[in-house]
Amino acid sequence: MTPFRLDEHYADELDRQDPLASFRERFHISDPDLIYLDGNSLGRLPKLAIERANRLVQQEWGESLIRGWNEEGWYTAPERVGAKIARLIGAQPDEVIVADSTSVNLFKLVVAALRLQQGRTHILTDNLNFPSDLYILQGAIELLGHQHHLDVLASPDGIHGPVTRLYDSLNEQTALVSLSHTAFISSFTYDMAEVTQAAHKAGSLVLWDLCHSVGAVPIKLNEANVDLAVGCTYKYVNGGPGAPAFLYIRRDLQDRLRNPLSGWWGQNHPFELGLNYEPASGLRRFLTGTPPILSLSLIEPGVDLLLECGIDALRARSIRQSEYLILLWEELLKPLGFTLNSPRDAGLRGSHVSLGHPEGLRIDQALIHEMKVLPDFRAPDTIRLGIAPLYTSYRDIHTAIMRLRQIVTERIYERYSTEPPSVT
Numbered sequence: 363m364t365p366f367r368l369d370e371h372y373a374d375e376l377d378r379q380d381p382l383a384s385f386r387e388r389f390h391i392s393d394p395d396l397i398y399l400d401g402n403s404l405g406r407l408p409k410l411a412i413e414r415a416n417r418l419v420q421q422e423w424g425e426s427l428i429r430g431w432n433e434e435g436w437y438t439a440p441e442r443v444g445a446k447i448a449r450l451i452g453a454q455p456d457e458v459i460v461a462d463s464t465s466v467n468l469f470k471l472v473v474a475a476l477r478l479q480q481g482r483t484h485i486l487t488d489n490l491n492f493p494s495d496l497y498i499l500q501g502a503i504e505l506l507g508h509q510h511h512l513d514v515l516a517s518p519d520g521i522h523g524p525v526t527r528l529y530d531s532l533n534e535q536t537a538l539v540s541l542s543h544t545a546f547i548s549s550f551t552y553d554m555a556e557v558t559q560a561a562h563k564a565g566s567l568v569l570w571d572l573c574h575s576v577g578a579v580p581i582k583l584n585e586a587n588v589d590l591a592v593g594c595t596y597k598y599v600n601g602g603p604g605a606p607a608f609l610y611i612r613r614d615l616q617d618r619l620r621n622p623l624s625g626w627w628g629q630n631h632p633f634e635l636g637l638n639y640e641p642a643s644g645l646r647r648f649l650t651g652t653p654p655i656l657s658l659s660l661i662e663p664g665v666d667l668l669l670e671c672g673i674d675a676l677r678a679r680s681i682r683q684s685e686y687l688i689l690l691w692e693e694l695l696k697p698l699g700f701t702l703n704s705p706r707d708a709g710l711r712g713s714h715v716s717l718g719h720p721e722g723l724r725i726d727q728a729l730i731h732e733m734k735v736l737p738d739f740r741a742p743d744t745i746r747l748g749i750a751p752l753y754t755s756y757r758d759i760h761t762a763i764m765r766l767r768q769i770v771t772e773r774i775y776e777r778y779s780t781e782p783p784s785v786t
């Protein structure tokens with residue numbers, strides 16, 4: 363490879379040489395001039411999903427009607443798609459099921475875990491975690507009668523991680539450790555095996571939120587002996603807006619845990635319509651109501667693409683591209699007051715790179731409205747640049763950095779308000 367250069371031709375050379383570059387063609391890209399760097403929030407549309415959607419609606423729904431539950435495999439779709447996701451996260455096929463949203467799955471697993479860990483009263487989490495996860499933990503504590511204490515560990519340098527006191531805080535009172543594998547703001551990524559082992563040593567269960575790592579970072583749930591996990595499918599898995607989430611329960615725990623949302627789809631014989639709840643065996647007990655078959659089925663093309671590419675190859679490309687971005691930042695943006703709000707060490711980073719700037723919000727607005735670059739912004743100062751290695755190109759990264767530079771050197775951001783938009 364030729365030595366690093368700042369010009370766009372070097373970015374094009376990298377694109378030409380990259381063995382995974384052609385995966386970009388497998389996505390629907392309606393506007394080739396749009397630089398999309400928000401695949402860490404909502405992934406792009408796989409072309410195969412368009413075909414699948416047409417078939418689903420016209421043939422499966424339109425023609426099969428109610429027969430589709432059996433004839434089109436809708437009834438078993440939560441397990442079928444779950445089994446494929448299991449291959450992305452190092453789990454057995456019967457340890458992952460698709461259901462509900464990440465927040466709802468988290469709630470079900472947290473309540474089930476706390477009930478199993480009776481007598482233990484502490485839950486450990488951190489301030490890098492996604493707020494919804496903290497809200498769910500607070501709600502579970504309330505539901506269980508305020509018998510638990512939530513210990514929210516803090517990172518000494520604000521949002522960037524790692525936190526202090528994690529290992530010191532584990533003891534015989536710890537019921538559950540609930541953390542995001544990759545932090546949503548900084549991209550800081552925990553050593554899953556190390557944390558899980560330490561928690562187990564103290565007798566605690568561990569629940570990982572994989573939203574920002576699934577489909578981007580190699581995950582080995584079985585190898586790390588993880589108890590529980592949840593994750594979404596609309597980011598790097600490219601499952602579509604609001605696509606249902608998944609949950610993982612290690613096989614030996616499945617029949618020991620009870621779903622607090624005990625709806626009929628988690629019943630042992632849902633279509634016998636008996637009046638008493640008897641949990642299904644295995645993971646199906648963690649279903650609650652009727653699965654959203656259309657959006658659930660549309661997850662599959664995205665998962666198939668990731669499996670075809672292979673998660674290790676994908677991770678290697680993500681690191682190559684993030685390192686390229688960071689070199690550009692160092693040369694072109696650092697002198698303008700941008701900070702690197704992600705770990706410098708690739709081993710501690712997920713697949714987005716966060717840059718800070720005191721004018722971050724207005725710079726983000728200028729990028730979106732004048733520069734055809736779509737990243738996202740997280741308060742107080744962080745612009746997240748999501749590298750989705752299946753479709754992000756080196757040229758995308760180069761253009762985004764050059765436009766960030768232009769917005770600051772030409773003070774374009776001054777045209778924008780400091781009021782945040784409603785959805786970011």
Ligand SMILES: Cc1ncc(COP(=O)(O)O)c(C=O)c1O
Nearest residue numbers: 463464465492494542546571573
């Ligand atoms: C780490 C993390 N956990 C949980 C959520 C919430 O997911 P959902 O809205 O599907 O419940 C998100 C994103 O919204 C997230 O990034």
Ligand SMILES: Nc1c(O)cccc1C(=O)C[C@H](N)C(=O)O
Nearest residue numbers: 402403404492546573604785786
């Ligand atoms: N789920 C989202 C939504 O419905 C609208 C806008 C953004 C989202 C997100 O997923 C945000 C994301 N979890 C984050 O990391 O900030």
